[in-house]
Amino acid sequence: MTLPLPARRLAAALAACGLLGTPALAAPLPMVVDKVLLQQPSVRSAQALLRAAEAQITQVRSDFLPSLGLSYRNSDARDETQGRPVDRNVRRSDASLRWNVFNGAADTHRLRAAGFTRDAADADLDSVLEQVAFEITEAYADVVRLRQTMTSLQGTIARQEKVEAHVAQRVDAGRISSAELDLMHVRLIQSRTLLGQLRAQLGTAEYRYRLLTGEAPDDLITPGIRPNDRDADMDALVERIHERNPRLRAALQRSSARKADIGVARGSFFPAVDLSINKRLDNSTIPVPVSDTDRAAQLQVSIDIPLGGKNLGRHSEAVERHQAAQADADDLLLKVSREITDLYRQLGEAREIAPLTERRVIAAQRVAAAYELHFEAGRRSLNDLSIAQEDLFNAQRALIENRAQQTTLQAQLLSLAGELRETLRTRYQPVPILPELLGTTPYNPALAAAPIPVVEAPPAPEIELSPAMTSAAAGTSTPPVSVTAKETDAAGPEQRLAAWAAAWSAGDFSAYRDFYLPDFQPGKGRSTADWENERRLRVTQAQAPSIRIDKLKLHQLNAERMSTRFVQHYSAGHYRDTVRKQIDWVKVDGQWRIAAETVLALSPADPTASQVATPR
Incomplete structure (x- = not known):
């Protein structure tokens, strides 16, 4: 049995206070919006006003009979x-x-006015629906943002506590001044105070989310909306919003209704x-x-x-009300135009600096890790290390806020255009931040080409490849590799390997994913869904990726299983990466698909070993 909205909100409030058990996990954002949208009081009020406007049309039509x-x-x-x-x-x-x-066509004008009023009420309902959908999206993103910020800060506090313990040992040994320990105490107090503030803000955000949705804000993922080519042209976007903005449409309909009221007033002049x-x-x-x-x-x-000035006054009142309604519509048009321009520019800036925020986090992680080693060696002061740790948290916080800002700004623009609800159903895409970027361990994006663990493995039996096969796999005109092993039919996996690399280079995740088994197991305890989300980001967001394969060797286990080993050269943006990789293939319904993917340790004698993860 489904509880009514007030009862569910009360239950959510009690659960927030710890008086009830933990509720079920929250649904994805589009499902949450669709589920609770029509239950909001503001939406129900707008629906009632729309029904009242439709009843008014029925009343006016009866005057013709x-x-x-x-x-x-x-x-x-x-x-x-x-x-x-x-x-x-x-x-x-x-x-x-x-x-x-x-009666001077008064009834006809009155019917037109009622029709325009009904259209205005319909536009008001659309406006309320879009506004509530945006509020839910904003609350959803706010909860995720605060949780991620707290995770980052908790990691910083853990590192500061570790440094504090080392400093205390040095102070006890008389190697450094006790003022250094006081400095760490100050830094920890600042971090813990900020953590308390974030915890309070998170409690408020979670309570707001519960009030809006009646759902528990559990297991939320950073929301995102895939960009649309139509949104890239600002002039076209502004024109589309001017045409479809529900508030503006309602204001124009009300102006038309007031204009029809002038016709009603003029009808009173006639016998x-x-x-x-x-x-x-x-x-x-x-x-x-x-x-x-x-x-x-x-x-x-x-x-x-009719005699007297009553009808004349009624006409003058109708004219003035129409002018006021038209002025309100013109004023709203100016406000919407300014709002669109401001939001569009903010969104453009947020998207522009998004790659920089990731690079800032990566650089800050390296600096903090290096300064910690330098401090242990006596080459950096404790103040330098504290500043580096604080810079890392600020960089991670900027990254988190940038992701949330992009979502909320894009959702607000779509809400102005009356398209947010439809877009959430068609272009919603979670964009989780990689856990490595929220940690304190230095993270190298160049290694994202092969996120699975590096293992030592014995050399696989090799086979001799034909020139056509070698060229297809390497994507170049490299001469054939001379190896020793029994011959086997490996053209299928080689062609699939070349197509796999081409799909990756093209950023086509759908084609890239199709090379793997539907239930591909990535290892490291990760699920298939987690692997898909991570690889989707790496494949689609890489800057001009390039994958080159050489030194390809094949080992056929049986008619249905094949193993390929090769050296993979990866580049994207300013990063370069060279790894030795093994991919195991299985034949499913006559098609070779990837069952396992492993990064192997490069031999120290390999001339490409020094190229691994070296930024250009």
């Missing part, structure tokens, strides 16, 4: 006729039909012509009077001519 009247009279009276009292009983029934023939038909259906009077109407039918035309 004639009105039917029926009357019945039953009276007992005491009359005087020539001085003689008479008790008289009257039973009488009449019918009338009244129809307005002409009103009514056609009425009256008919007596029955008349029974006891005793019968001297003279009375028993059966009758009457056709009547009446003309009402």
Whole structure:
């Protein structure tokens, strides 16, 4: 049984205070938005106003139809006729039909005004839906941002505590001044104070998320929206938002409704012509009077001519209200234009500096690790090390906030265009930050080409390759490699290996993923989904990647299994990487697919060994 929204919100609030058990894990962002959107009070209010506007149209349409009247009279009276009292009983029934023939088209303009009002209410509902969807997206991203920031800060505190213990040992040994220990105490107090502030902010963000969704904010992943080519042209984006912005559309519809009200007011200047038909259906009077109407039918035309200044004032009021509504729409257009320009430029800047924030984190990790070694060796001061650790946290915090800012800015722009809900259904894509970038251990993106562990392995039996096979795998015109082993049919895996490298170089993750088994196990305790998310980021976001394969060797285990070993040269942006790799293939439904992928240790005698992970 599903609890109503107030009950679920109360339960969420109690759970936040620790009074209830832990609820179920939260659904992905698009599912959360679709599930709770129509339950929001603001949405239900907008829906009620829309239904009220539709009912108003029904009322106005009824003015075009004639009105039917029926009357019945039953009276007992005491009359005087020539001085003689008479008790008289009257039973009488009449019918009338009244129809307005002409009223200066006031009814027509009133119907138009009601239609525009209904369209404005519909646009208001769209606006509220988009705004609530943005608020949920913002709250979702805020929870993720604060949690990641706390994770980074907790890692910094752990490293500071480790340094503090070493400093305390040196102080006890009399090797350094006790002021150095006081310095570490100050740094730790600052970090722990900030951690407390972040914990409070996270509690507020989680409570807001619960109030908005009625769901527990558990297991949330950094949300993201795939870019659209249409959004790259600012002028086209502004024009599209001007056309589709729900608030602006509602304002323009209200202006049109006020303009139609002017026609209603003008109709009051014209005479009103009514056609009425009256008919007596029955008349029974006891005793019968001297003279009375028993059966009758009457056709009547009446003309009402308005006098005085009431209608003139009504017309002036309608004109002024239309001008005010149009001015409000013009003012909203200017505000929306300024808002679009500001958001678009902020989003462009956030995307521009996104790669720099990752590089800053990587550099800060190296500096902090190096300074820690230098401090142990007495080549750096404790203050230098503390500053380097603080710089690392600030770099990670900037990276986290940049990811959250991109999502919220893009969601806000889409909300202005009335497209956020649809985009969440079609272009939503989680973009988790790599755990290595939130840690303190130096991370080298060049090794992302092969995230699986490096192992020592015995050499595999080799086979002699034909020139065509060698060229297909290496992607070059390298002459064939002379090796010794029995011949085997390896053209299938070699061609697949060349296509695998081409898909990686092209950044086509769908094609790249298709080379692996559907349930490919990456090792290191990671799931297939985690591996897919990580490889999607590495394949699609690499800057001009290039993969070159040489020294290819094959070993056929049986008709359904094949192993390939080769040296892989990888480059992307400013990074270069050379590794020795083994890929194991299995034949599934007649197609060779990758079952395992292992990075092997390069031999010290290998001339390419010094090229591993060397930035250019």
